[in-house]
Amino acid sequence: MAPTPLAPTVVLLHGMAQTPLSMVPLAHDLRRAGYRVRNIGYPTRSHDVATLADRYLAPVLADVADGQPVHLVTHSLGGILVRQHLQTRSLPPGSRIVMLAPPNHGSEVADHVRGWPIYRWIMGEVGQQLGTGPDGVVRRLGPIDAEVGIIAGNRSIQPWFSWLIPGEDDGAVSVDSTRLDGMRDFIVVATSHTLMMFNAEVRAQVLCFLADGHFCRNHGQRETGR
Numbered sequence: 001m002a003p004t005p006l007a008p009t010v011v012l013l014h015g016m017a018q019t020p021l022s023m024v025p026l027a028h029d030l031r032r033a034g035y036r037v038r039n040i041g042y043p044t045r046s047h048d049v050a051t052l053a054d055r056y057l058a059p060v061l062a063d064v065a066d067g068q069p070v071h072l073v074t075h076s077l078g079g080i081l082v083r084q085h086l087q088t089r090s091l092p093p094g095s096r097i098v099m100l101a102p103p104n105h106g107s108e109v110a111d112h113v114r115g116w117p118i119y120r121w122i123m124g125e126v127g128q129q130l131g132t133g134p135d136g137v138v139r140r141l142g143p144i145d146a147e148v149g150i151i152a153g154n155r156s157i158q159p160w161f162s163w164l165i166p167g168e169d170d171g172a173v174s175v176d177s178t179r180l181d182g183m184r185d186f187i188v189v190a191t192s193h194t195l196m197m198f199n200a201e202v203r204a205q206v207l208c209f210l211a212d213g214h215f216c217r218n219h220g221q222r223e224t225g226r
Helices: 020-032 049-064 077-085 108-113 117-127 200-212
Strands: 009-013 036-040 070-075 096-100 147-153 185-189
Touching: 009 020, 009 049, 009 077, 020 036, 020 070, 020 200, 036 049, 049 077, 070 077, 070 200, 077 096, 096 200, 147 200, 185 200
Parallel strands: 009 036, 009 070, 070 096, 096 147, 147 185
Antiparallel strands: none
């Protein structure tokens, strides 16, 4: 599972209302495995999805493009920024993407709370785009040409939100909403949305997918269809 001597760069992209600090454990694991890491931040309250992708993700990807694969590991909203970027661009051959709890079909929680003043103040413009309805940004995003592995969580530390979400959920996004057409692999881990990046199994699965293009499964571990 060790990367090659000329290991690609891994770009880390945090979720909404968070900072690069939330991705530090993953950054540590990736550097120990020999990868170069760019853990980038962006102001989730200040702009819409398209502007965030153009201003904060596109320049980093252009900077690290050196003919080698460029991997991405995203949490939540970060996965939507990558999908936005890849609507008109592509990654170098051999690149892979791991999305942690991405709201690929929108967030049912956003449907219910986006009109709340406190939510609008905390989440800003991008928080208004993450619903499941026809005005949600995910409805405008087409397929992407990339090797994608998705890790969903099914434990919640936010029961007041979980009751708004049908089926299994991680306290913010349903397991079903994380799926993406054309994904290479998919796995569910017993962890919550907010703490997913700190979960040891999630972190190990990130390394598995980046190295091998699929998640590692032990005998008896839950597996889901692609």
